[in-house]
Amino acid sequence: MRQSELLFKTQKTPPKDEVAVNAQLLIRANFVHKLMAGVYSYLPLGFRVREKVMKIIREEMNALGAAELLMPSLQPKSAWDASGRWESLQKIMYQFQDHSGRDVGLGVTHEEIVALLAQGIIDSYADLPKYVYQIQAKFRDEPRAKSGILRGREFTMKDMYSFHVDETSLNDFYEESKRAYVNVFERCGLKAYITEASGGDFSKSYSHEFMVETAAGEDETYLCRLCGFARNKEIADFKKGERCPSCTAGVLEKVKTVEVGNIFKLGTKYSEAANLNFKDKEGNLKPVVMGSYGIGVERLMGTVVEVHHDKKGIVWPEAVAPFNVHLLLLGEPNEDLQKFADGVYNELEKAGIETLFDDRKKVSAGEKFYDADLIGIPTRIVVSEKTMVQEKMEVKKRNGEESNLMKVKDFVQHTKK
């Protein structure tokens, strides 16, 4: 993509009322635009990152055997009556009346809705297990939206739901989902620790949270770096410096973390409420056993920024970067140089290397360098009069110091390996 065609303008100074690093950098670098507290537009660069994150999530969920679907955000109160959560979620759910006075709300989560729809489909043990997921906007009237895109009022969530004949089946899938989740976070460049947590409003039994260590986190977690044992401060009362109860060799630290994912064993709470039953082999009617599994897409994206940045800007991990290569054309190009740069751009694109081409006119070299560092695309390529005379280009990693002169063909070949 040509930068001159992008809806794009970086800011030198961060907005004064944003303290969160993710918000400062994402706004300055023109990835997002804030409409109100906790509600953001995703501009072309941010949109691409969000798409990359969702692609990774999709691949991992699909690998689990889950099928993607889409449920509505707009929901009638009646769908929530059986579970009783219309009342218990009143403070956090946007609830209002439509023109005819009917109570409707915007979805905060979809256990009720998915149970209702499965109720019409799942009849027999032979229909189980089943796993479905969606990636969809959720609305929560957060009492305090904060930390940039880490805690929004409108945000995108991947929520997956599993249906089983019994606890054993649920437990098996639950463990598989843990691995899939860790994969997702790892592919996004994050090390996630799995912690036990309370089930909250969801279920009586416990749940697990996926925690990423960063100073921007709003949770506190006891962590053993030796074996990876982690426990949410909510449910554990350790002391700093205490021995790890898991490996007994490490020492517990209390660290700030962001919860990037959360999985729950729901049991039969929602299936019973929705009359979601199945016939077992003996013909007995039994409630379906359920699990639910969530990842906050924008929160994940914001956490990546919190973890991967330096003084100059964002340093995107390759897998979630908006582009693979940032191609800078320096100087006011004459016809030859323009042709040379266009050629490089076309070759990169042809090779399937996603390239942002800074072809802006009347923008100084320094400004392009600063912008490139701020935006944080992993590989920077410079072409100018200097490099053209050798028919080469200058390649530098965002997270590295040295740069190499090479020909496009060599770069393409090297990259494809």
Add this chain to the structure above:
RNA sequence: CGGGUUGUAGUACAGCGGUAGUAUACACCCUUGGGGUGGGUGCGACCCGGGUUCAACUCCCGGCAGCCCGACCA
């Protein structure tokens, strides 16, 4: 929802009871051309409502909004 804090141009800051200024961004001209080149000209703003006052962006009261701390967090 409690506590704190801030609302002035797209962004960041200054300022004053009487004509609102700087930087940056933006437009134009000249200059420069590998780490935000320098200069000139121009465009652009006092959150809303009430009160006090001859006069309010400024003082007072009330809203609203942003941010931070806490509570909350499916």
